[in-house]
Amino acid sequence: MLTARSDVRNAKLDIFEKERVCATRFLGPEAVAHTGSRRNNSEIPVVSETSVVTDPQSSAIQSYVRTKQLELAATLAERKAASSRSRSQRKYILPNQRHSLHRTTQEDRSQMPPGRSRSNR
Amino acid sequence: MSLGVSLIPFEMRGNTEVAHLLHAARSPESVYPLEQLMWTKLAYILGFSQPQFSGPLAAHALEIQTGFVDHMWTIPLREMMDRLGTTTFPGEMRFEKLAENLNAANQQHAAELRSFEQTYQTEVHGVLDVFEESTVDIVEQMVFAEHGIAPPGDPEQRREHGRQLHNLLFAALQRTETSQTLRSFHIVAMLFAYVRWNAGQRLKANDFHDFHHASGALGYCDAFFTERSLRASITAAHMALDKQFQCNVSVSTDEAIGYLKSL
Numbered sequence: 409m410l411t412a413r414s415d416v417r418n419a420k421l422d423i424f425e426k427e428r429v430c431a432t433r434f435l436g437p438e439a440v441a442h443t444g445s446r447r448n449n450s451e452i453p454v455v456s457e458t459s460v461v462t463d464p465q466s467s468a469i470q471s472y473v474r475t476k477q478l479e480l481a482a483t484l485a486e487r488k489a490a491s492s493r494s495r496s497q498r499k500y501i502l503p504n505q506r507h508s509l510h511r512t513t514q515e516d517r518s519q520m521p522p523g524r525s526r527s528n529r
Numbered sequence: 530m531s532l533g534v535s536l537i538p539f540e541m542r543g544n545t546e547v548a549h550l551l552h553a554a555r556s557p558e559s560v561y562p563l564e565q566l567m568w569t570k571l572a573y574i575l576g577f578s579q580p581q582f583s584g585p586l587a588a589h590a591l592e593i594q595t596g597f598v599d600h601m602w603t604i605p606l607r608e609m610m611d612r613l614g615t616t617t618f619p620g621e622m623r624f625e626k627l628a629e630n631l632n633a634a635n636q637q638h639a640a641e642l643r644s645f646e647q648t649y650q651t652e653v654h655g656v657l658d659v660f661e662e663s664t665v666d667i668v669e670q671m672v673f674a675e676h677g678i679a680p681p682g683d684p685e686q687r688r689e690h691g692r693q694l695h696n697l698l699f700a701a702l703q704r705t706e707t708s709q710t711l712r713s714f715h716i717v718a719m720l721f722a723y724v725r726w727n728a729g730q731r732l733k734a735n736d737f738h739d740f741h742h743a744s745g746a747l748g749y750c751d752a753f754f755t756e757r758s759l760r761a762s763i764t765a766a767h768m769a770l771d772k773q774f775q776c777n778v779s780v781s782t783d784e785a786i787g788y789l790k791s792l
Contacts, residue, residue, distance in 0.1 A: 469579055469594045476602060480534065481565035488751075491792060 533605060535571045536749060539741040542567055543660055543713040548667045550701065550710045563710065567749050571609060572601040624734035632731045639728065645767055648726045652718040653702050654695075660714070661691040668694060709773075716744040716770060723762045743770075752777040754785045 536542065545566050552560045569577075580597055582590040642648045657664075665687050669680035681687065698714075701707035708715045720740045724730050739759055746753035747763065747770050755763075757780045763770045764778060771778045779785040 468591050469598070470577075472595050473573075473577060473598055476598065477537075477568055478561065478565055480568045480570070484534065484568060485565070 531571075533570045533572075533603075535569055535574045536567050536745040537569050538574060538576055539713060539717075539744065540660075540663075541576065542745065542748070543656075543711075544663050544667065546711050546713055547660070547664050547698065550698075550707060551667065551671060553710075564749060567745075570602045570604075571606055572604050624737050628732040628734050628736065635725050635732075639725075642726065645722060645726045649718055649722040650699075650703075652721045652725070653699055653714065655721070656714045656718050657695045657698050657702075661695055662687075664694045664698065665691045712748040712774065713744045716747055716774075717741070719768055719770060720744075720762055723765065723768060747771065747774045747776045747778075750776060752779065752785075752788055754779050756780060 537545070546563065549560055549563050549566070579594045582593065586593070642651070668690065672678050673680065698711065702711055702715055702718070717740050720736075720743060724732055724736070739755070743753065743755070743759060743763060746755075753763075753771075753776055755778060760778045760780045762768060770776075777788050779788050
């Protein structure tokens, strides 16, 4: 007898099977695992020792892409941290610092071309 | 707007979360943080592929492939759109058919559902069924890497391993901590469960895309700009996915701008 679960399962399986277009189906052990206590990009192994991809060419290019992905993630994390720092600095501006912030804004405006302001950029 | 930064596809995210859970269970220090594994550039949002070479070019294959990746990594959305052209994606009708089938099945079995929790568990089983085969692949790779034991070719044995892993991951999804790792499965199962439990609501073709977007955004982003009905599902009291994953969900331009200004 069909249950709701099997109906749903079959329908979803059908669509997923057809949608399976990518050659690399998951970032498996060779992708998520690393061999040391890496905490910066320079230490990322180009070819992981835990890789089980038997085609060395495929393994090398996958590692290359993974390195680029991790570099991208590191860049995003750095930008987020920088944005957070800037936010926390804005939050705790002392009254005399507000004046300097205001002055900086005025200076920025004075450097804009005539007839153009922040509001219409 | 994202400068080409994109999330890897849903299927890859789900499988990466499984691989991460299993590897971290063995040695937590040996894995990259999950949040670092989910990003790619827009040329690869449908998955990763690279040109293959044979004959004299094979010796230079890696060089050409890395150059190709470097090039694809910088392609802006505008150029990608030009390359793809204006041909309509042919699969949309299938999602309409799928929605129709699921709505019929949901209606037929609605009386079997006794609680939202039960509905969620049913949907978890559904999601795990879809991923059963690839979770076996993950474990087989782990076993091969550690013990040098090649995967058994016997389909029945693979099915049995798949069932065991299914039960293991189902148990993991009943615990808050591990369901946070398997977040793509958790979020999608919650959203499908919401529709089924909300009697009278019907799935639409676009929901399949929307639920995958939601799983990526809620799971890995600080903010999600979406439509009103999806936010209603995400923020409903028994769902609270925005709170679980600390993600701001905006539905209007004003809200989105307000959020961005607050950064």
